[in-house]
Amino acid sequence: SNYWAQYGIRQLDGSPAASQKEILTGVKDVTHRDTYAYQQLGENEQFCGMIESHLKVIFIKDLELAKKILIKDFDHFVDRRNFFVVSKNSVLNKLLSSLTGQEWKNTRAAVSPAFTTGKIRRYMESFNSIGKDWVNMIKEKADNDSKTAKVNVLPTVSQFTTDVIAQGVFGFDAGTVRNPNSSFARMANRLGNMNQWKVSLSLHFPKFFQFFGIDIIDMEAFRFFQTIVSQGLQARLGGDTEKRNDFLQMMVEVKKGELKADGNDELSSFEKDAEIKNENKQFVLTDDIINAQSVTFFFAGFSTTGNFLAFALYSLAAYPDIQEKLREEVRKIVKKDGTFNYDDVSQLVYLDMVCCEVLRKFPAGLRVERMCTKDYKEPESGMFVPKGSLVVIPIKSIHNDKRYYEKPDEFYPEHFSPENKAKRNPYAYLAFGQGPRNCIGMRLALVQSKAAIAHVLHNFRIEPSETTKIPMEGKIGSLQYLPPDDLELKFTVL
Numbered sequence: 001s002n003y004w005a006q007y008g009i010r011q012l013d014g015s016p017a018a019s020q021k022e023i024l025t026g027v028k029d030v031t032h033r034d035t036y037a038y039q040q041l042g043e044n045e046q047f048c049g050m051i052e053s054h055l056k057v058i059f060i061k062d063l064e065l066a067k068k069i070l071i072k073d074f075d076h077f078v079d080r081r082n083f084f085v086v087s088k089n090s091v092l093n094k095l096l097s098s099l100t101g102q103e104w105k106n107t108r109a110a111v112s113p114a115f116t117t118g119k120i121r122r123y124m125e126s127f128n129s130i131g132k133d134w135v136n137m138i139k140e141k142a143d144n145d146s147k148t149a150k151v152n153v154l155p156t157v158s159q160f161t162t163d164v165i166a167q168g169v170f171g172f173d174a175g176t177v178r179n180p181n182s183s184f185a186r187m188a189n190r191l192g193n194m195n196q197w198k199v200s201l202s203l204h205f206p207k208f209f210q211f212f213g214i215d216i217i218d219m220e221a222f223r224f225f226q227t228i229v230s231q232g233l234q235a236r237l238g239g240d241t242e243k244r245n246d247f248l249q250m251m252v253e254v255k256k257g258e259l260k261a262d263g264n265d266e267l268s269s270f271e272k273d274a275e276i277k278n279e280n281k282q283f284v285l286t287d288d289i290i291n292a293q294s295v296t297f298f299f300a301g302f303s304t305t306g307n308f309l310a311f312a313l314y315s316l317a318a319y320p321d322i323q324e325k326l327r328e329e330v331r332k333i334v335k336k337d338g339t340f341n342y343d344d345v346s347q348l349v350y351l352d353m354v355c356c357e358v359l360r361k362f363p364a365g366l367r368v369e370r371m372c373t374k375d376y377k378e379p380e381s382g383m384f385v386p387k388g389s390l391v392v393i394p395i396k397s398i399h400n401d402k403r404y405y406e407k408p409d410e411f412y413p414e415h416f417s418p419e420n421k422a423k424r425n426p427y428a429y430l431a432f433g434q435g436p437r438n439c440i441g442m443r444l445a446l447v448q449s450k451a452a453i454a455h456v457l458h459n460f461r462i463e464p465s466e467t468t469k470i471p472m473e474g475k476i477g478s479l480q481y482l483p484p485d486d487l488e489l490k491f492t493v494l
């Protein structure tokens, strides 16, 4: 049926790119349809309608429309679809990424100060100490003569990210770099790496999952972290007076009204507004909400950051000249003891260009999605978005559009030179989404990853191994873009 015809909107059928059967069997993902729809729409077609199982979708191609949805008329598009709607577990519905309406606004405002650069600075010490342990662990694996280690990239980077989360969120030394089988690491992997096929099915048949009470996440792992968080919170709220530098500590400070953003400039105007609203509403940050936000790190921050690092190391191995240039930059700021200073790392221009280019080519999230919560009419384009429909902004297609990027098929950090960046429409770069509901962990993810890359490049030359496929193709799975499981690289001690 042609649902969108009643609103005078062109309806596009995405099934030539991915049939319902291919999607349900996990061979393809709805985002294959995004790529197809993006190509089907003409230069001047700004959007179209699509149907995705039970969802009515408005698919956006035009960046001005994207801007209206993400910022100017955000009021109509506050919510995201709830990935965990199928779950019996109410705490999952309290994740920042799933919350809706006013409750989302309050929670976002309450936890935002914990994600400003001033607060992330607190973590730099652990990025350095974990980074050094990590580099030493890789060195121990290197062959005595050739000084080369073959590294299975994904599990290796996740040792780093696991310890960083354990330390940064829970103030807990998980020791995964030293002992890759730590129970914290096993549980983090179980929680962070969801069964893609199950997730994909749940998106199509939420009612079925609800009816049979099927959980899409690993509940045992989930309870493991809930227990750690509850105990940590109680200790910090109770007699534990030791000053800690972790997320739980900041949440306790929020609860007591002690945590403020360190320079107001760092908060977006939305966050400032929300902060004021928040005081009026007397929003109470309950232990349940804190608990849920701590677990968010695993869903929203764990595999995204690990995958980003894996893609970054792969890109540097595949482009030795870029690697060399970056190593020179990194070595200018390394301190005698092999660590890095927060401000120095943040100011490296080429490192930032390389990271942006990695995220342009390999965006962890393939779409920005917003649920329309009240009917929306955009007068210039004639676009009408009925309440209850889903707006899709295709990140990967926009990142590969020649109109915005000179050499979309190449790995070309110059796309993000200060001059090129200044010339480009900012909405053409959506790796972390945009607007009030963008990625709250962006700064944390970038600083942590930049520290990891700096430690690796200072100590190793990275090269493809015999088994590394060039060019690498990412795997597409339930709205995410993932590196291949068997990505292997050679690390040679310098």
Ligand code: HEM
Pocket (backbone or CB within 6 Å): 080, 096, 097, 098, 108, 296, 297, 300, 301, 302, 304, 305, 308, 359, 363, 364, 365, 367, 368, 369, 430, 431, 432, 433, 434, 435, 436, 437, 438, 439, 440, 441, 442, 444, 445, 446
């Ligand atoms: C390279 C790593 C990462 C990438 C590429 C990434 C990407 C994204 C994207 C595309 C979104 C959707 C934004 C939108 O809808 O406009 C998002 C949301 C989110 N991210 Fe990240 N992310 C990363 C790391 C992290 C980390 C480390 C955290 C730590 C807590 C995090 C927490 C979140 C949360 C909580 C949301 C939902 C925000 C809300 O609904 O208010 N992310 N991320």
